[in-house]
Amino acid sequence: MKSLAELEAIRDKTLSEINMRTDRQGGIRIVVGMATCGIAAGARPVLGAIIEEVSKRELKDVIVSQTGCIGVCRLEPIVEVYRPGEEKVTYVMMTPQKAVEMVTEHIVNNKPIKKYTIGEADK
């Protein structure tokens, strides 16, 4: 160890891996449906893509979590975004690409992508 910068580099690299292990409250929760239906429809790569994107952008106060069957299996993979004080936004038939787009637009820029939401899908 020759410098603080060297230490800092190790810190940043590892922190992104383990930052999940803290209690956070009041932040944004992104919940991916990970029941059998969701997984069969490809929820796992969606979840992976979200976690990576969140970590890449060093988004603090964002929890990426999973949940069981939401009840509309035909629309899986489903991702729900809870922002404190706002209505839940439910995205359906997600793909990793859509998920990354969702993180950029909805989480970072606070512009939900309406066309992927459940309201649009049933139209």
Next chain:
Amino acid sequence: MEREVITMKLARSHVLVCGGTGCTSSGSEKLLPEFDIQLEKAGIKNEVSVVKTGCFGLCALGPIVIVYPEGAFYSMVKIEDVKTIVTEHLLKGRIVKELLYDDSIDGAAIKPLKDVDFYKKQLRIALKNCGVIDPEEIDEYIAFDGYKALGRVLTEMEPKQVIDIIKQSKLRGRGGAGFPTAIKWEFAANQPEGKKYVCCNADEGDPGAFMDRSVLEGDPHSVIEAMAIAAYAIGSDEGYIYIRAEYPIAVRRLNIAIEQAKKYGLLGKNIFGTDFSFDLSLRLGAGAFVCGEETALITSIEGKRGEPRPRPPFPAVEGLWGKPTILNNVETYANIPQIILNGAEWFLGIGTEKSKGTKVFALGGKINNTGLVEVPMGTTLREIVEEIGGGIPNGKKFKAAQTGGPSGGCIPTELIDTPIDYDSLIEIGAMMGSGGLIVMDEDSCMVDIAKFFLKFTVDESCGKCVPCRIGTKRMLEILEKITSGKGTVEDIENLKKLAGSVKSSSLCGLGQTAPNPVLSTLKYFEDEYMAHVIEKRCPAGVCKDLLRYIIDKEKCKGCGICAKHCPVTAISGELKKPYEIDQQMCIKCGVCEIKCPFKAISRK
């Protein structure tokens, strides 16, 4: 269709399995391989990271598993529960409510850990990383700002500045007496340049205390980092951690941590590219309580019989191998990096006027949440017992709490609202000690408790000085006399005299504090002593020799069942008339009490 295998770059879930000694002994070791097997079966091994951490504190409910990001707190996890957690929670995202710790459920939702009663009043500084990081991975320590304090100290500060920050923070030694840490460091720093040593006292020996063990098991690097900081502050290049061999997990993790720190150049030569070098090694103690006394510990490191020697000279002037030496305990060290990083002001904001920061306690005895807690100084005993500790089992009443183990004293009910800090405890005849906190309920006999602790010191006395070697033994003999019903009022007088003399004239802290359990029980529960001596009665019904089984004439129906079962035919009577117990013959086995169908027999 072949199953699609996806590798996630980052784990989506972290399973934290407690690897502290408490949970290890309740079976957490077996959970880790089982998680591996089940995750493999479920095909999600690459997505979930399973980590063995240090102690979460709630040892009574071990083994404990916490799953992030949800923060689901699973308690008393059995090996067969692992499959459920994997298939339900990790695979399908359905939290297994029936395995959760009761208090962590709030209706349908899971409470964040910090809202759980056990954690709500806690403030974790020394235990900050315990249960959060993998203690065998230096990177995880670094991720949570580990070694940053050392880096700053070495590259930005003069040794004197380091001592000044510690001095401003008013940090006091967490090992027992509460001596200001910075004063020790300053003494040693002011000694002429030359060989100096930095030692860590990890010889935690109080019965029921495991604060230091938990820090070392859960966050070994914090101690290593702090020792390096201390070494820089006093001008030392070598250190020893004296740890008891009965702490195998802590020893192993320390060894791993030291190796990793060496590999990263955080121990060894020219740390952070500066002139500062520091080497650290372990010395294993054989588990003698007296080796927690600083001069005895130093003698033991030197390879001699672990016995204290008179001070002065103090170790800071003449310590290990005659060289200036500072010796601090594990918890004290664990505070150092945090003080450096957050500043003295931050630390001053926590605690009471004369006792700053937090204190870790090992909660034990008659209390629901046996375990490890860290609270700000000044937290009341009531908060610890009732809120954090979850109260007393079976609806029993609180009688007293013993702090400081065999060196401390008991705190009675009337003082339960005392804010706990170094000085308030001394004032009421107890002592902070290293942090053991044993709760006693109405079923505890205070004379018996005093006897228990004194027996410990008698066994652990090194035998060097007269008051401790013979005085504590004679005190114990008097207590044995009292609890067996042979005591006299004069014995109590002699006990007081002896206790005072042992306290004031013993050579080291062990002997000087050994009478505390006796003195404090005498102070708050003298009536119980008197009951033993005058009425030959043990009010709590603990001292066997003083028990009397009595038949209630009103309730007795004269069935004769008791007489039939009495092994020594001490019960006699006529059928249908109240029976009687011959107290001379009775051996107090208690069979009659159990057998009586009318609950007419009771212990007095």
Next chain:
Amino acid sequence: MAVNLKINNIDITVPEGTTVLEAARSINIDIPTLCYLKDVNEIGSCRMCVVEIKGQRALQAACVYPVSEGMEVLTNTKTVRDTRKINLELILSNHERKCLTCIRNQDCELQKLSTDLGVLDIRFDGENSHYEVDMLSSSIVRNPNKCILCRRCISVCKNIQTVSVIDANERGFNTIIGSAFNMPLVDTPCTNCGQCIVVCPVGALHEKDDTDKIWELLADNKKHVLVQTAPAVRVALGEEFGMPIGTRVTGKMVTALKLMGFDGVFDTDTAADFTIMEEGTEFLNRLKSGKNLPLITSCSPGWVKFCEHNFPDFLDNLSTAKSPHQMFGAIMKSYYAEKKGIDPADIAVISVMPCTAKKFESKREELAATGHPDVDAVITTRELGRMIKQAGIDFTKVEDSEFDAPFGEASGAGVIFGATGGVMEAALRTVADILTGEDLQHIDYTAVRGLDGIKEATVEIAGTKVHVAVASGLGNARKLLEKVRSGEQQYHFIEIMGCPGGCITGGGQPIVDAKTMMDIDVKAARAAAIYAEDKSMTYRKSHENPIVKKLYKEYFGKPCGHLSHNLLHTHYVKRENY
């Protein structure tokens, strides 16, 4: 630097580094002590000397507490007195209190303290420790039942003698002073020096008593019982009868021995002169050949056993000359027996020695040149004192008398064997005369005198520079020999005595209590008496002693000759440590 403090409100100024105890004693304030022994044991463990020091929470042990500027000490408060008394009662509560039948009765520091502190009752009696008494050593008896764990014996054995055969075993109330695995001393590398005995404040350590054996021999009409007394005995024996330390009682001692009924009262000093003849010659031979140098003296049996255990590589350097009393025994059972026409089997030779190791030495199988042990029994100065009392001899009042002829005539060189440096000086007196062929008048080799643990000198004799060194105390011997072993130092001749100060402070000498040791330099006082005795002698060089001359002419022929080789020389064996 001077330090100002107050003791019992009296202002006092003492040098920095002084202890509270020393400071108090300097103004005649007595503080009781028990474990403390100046320069030997300063560990503050008995807690008898506790005092109140302002600002200190607990009482402090005065014996180890250094003074500091502005300190206020109280030595005589109620708390202090009560605490001391309780601690003393605690010690007594686990002490075998058979005072009337104890070897240290009326000479016991614990007993005295008990009187001084007014202990009339023991309030805290309880369980007592019971241990086996170790009586297997031929020199030392250890009775742990009387031991008060003051640890003076450990300190002297470990720190001063570096023999380290005893230490604290077990812990707490079960602590017991003993050897490793509690084996008997006889199975350890104990050198039998007896320093543990002279520091013991109570009767837990004492010499193996051989007085009965001697009374029996004296009562046996068939036995011709001869006694010899070592030089150091005569400057200490008086202390057993209350005489001041350093009083010379040679004449009274001889009278007492005669009154006890010995058939001959002789002087080991005479034998010492023979030792010088043999050892001096040996030295000259080695100096000439250059072999087995340095020559190391062998008259101290504690040292010899120490060497056999710890420095076996130096066994060839040890002088093969027997120690004086063994030579004496051999001469008695050969030359003397022939002259007197007595069967050597009927002669008993008794040695009165300042030494407990001599008891062990006399039992060495190789020291029986005539087929009979050279010496039949060894008693210490203390045992002689007891025998004189048993015989009803009013020692302080008896007249002086002379040793019996012819083995009572000795030189001053033989006398100074009793003090450290004495053997070296005696040897140099003779060696110098031989080398120069002159009768030199400058015979006080003051460079090797004095009480330093290690002394070095270079003496020029007839143009030859002789490098000599003198060590007393086994710790010093170890230090010196390690330097020789490593090649750091080179000498021609080394004198080693096992006890610090030499035989005058040997393990068999009268016991001086700790308080007296603080006031009087016992070594210096006894050494002064030895050198005064030397000055008073007619002959001061061994080779001038008429009996020495006579025997070499009539019997031995020459030093280191065939007969003397058989009678006066011995050999050594390497001994394992455990």
